[in-house]
Amino acid sequence: MKEGIKMKKLILVPAAGLLLFGGIAFANSNEGTQQDTQLQTAVVETAAVNSEKEKIGFGKAEGIARDIIDGQMTDIELERDNGKQYYDIEMYANGYEYDIEVDAITGEVLKNKREKENDFDDDDKKAASTQASAQNGKAYGAVKISAEDAVKAALAVVSGEVEDVELEHDDGRVYYDIEIDNHYEEHEVKVDATNGEILEVETDIED
Structure with a gap:
C-alpha cells in the first residue's frame, strides 16, 4: 500500500508541474495580448491626437515648397501614414518635376527630390517630351491665383x-x-486658375 501511494505521488507531481507551467504560459499569453492591445490603442490615440492638431494648411505648405523651388505647384495632397499627416507636393520648374513632402503639423520639410531627366534614345520621343514641357510651362505661366485662393473658393460652395x-x-x-x-x-x-471662377462641382454620396 505504501509503495502504491508513493507511486501516485510521483505521478501527481509532474501533473502538477504541467498545470503550473500551463498557468504560467497562459499568464504570459494574456500579458502579451494586453501589451499588443495597449500598443494598438496607443497608435490609435496618437493618430487621433495628430488628426485633432491644427494643420498648417495647403497655403502655407505651398509657400514652404515655393521657398525651396522657384516654380509652379502642380499637385498638393494631404497624406496620412502611421498616424502622421503630411502634404505631398509636386512642383514644376525649368522642365523638371520636384517631389516635396511637408509635415502637416510642424511644417518641417520631410522630402525634397528632383525627378531624373529622361534619357531618350529616340529623337521623336525627345522632341515630344520637349514640346510637352513647353506646353506645360506656357499653361502654368497663365496661373494667376494660388492653390490657397482656389481652396477658399471651393470651400465657399x-x-x-x-x-x-x-x-x-x-x-x-x-x-x-x-x-x-x-x-x-x-x-x-x-476652379479656374486664372480668375478663381467655379467651373464645375461634382458630388458623390459615400456608402
Whole structure:
C-alpha cells in the first residue's frame, strides 16, 4: 500500500508541474495580448491626437515648397501614414518635376527630390517630351491665383476637408481640380486658375 501511494505521488507531481507551467504560459499569453492591445490603442490615440492638431494648411505648405523651388505647384495632397499627416507636393520648374513632402503639423520639410531627366534614345520621343514641357510651362505661366485662393473658393460652395489640389490644363484652360471630403459626401470642384471662377462641382454620396 505504501509503495502504491508513493507511486501516485510521483505521478501527481509532474501533473502538477504541467498545470503550473500551463498557468504560467497562459499568464504570459494574456500579458502579451494586453501589451499588443495597449500598443494598438496607443497608435490609435496618437493618430487621433495628430488628426485633432491644427494643420498648417495647403497655403502655407505651398509657400514652404515655393521657398525651396522657384516654380509652379502642380499637385498638393494631404497624406496620412502611421498616424502622421503630411502634404505631398509636386512642383514644376525649368522642365523638371520636384517631389516635396511637408509635415502637416510642424511644417518641417520631410522630402525634397528632383525627378531624373529622361534619357531618350529616340529623337521623336525627345522632341515630344520637349514640346510637352513647353506646353506645360506656357499653361502654368497663365496661373494667376494660388492653390490657397482656389481652396477658399471651393470651400465657399461646399464644406469638408480638402484632400487633394491638382493643377490641370485642358483645351487651353488651366484650372485647379480640388477634392473635398466631409465623411458623407465626396466633392470634386474645378476652379479656374486664372480668375478663381467655379467651373464645375461634382458630388458623390459615400456608402
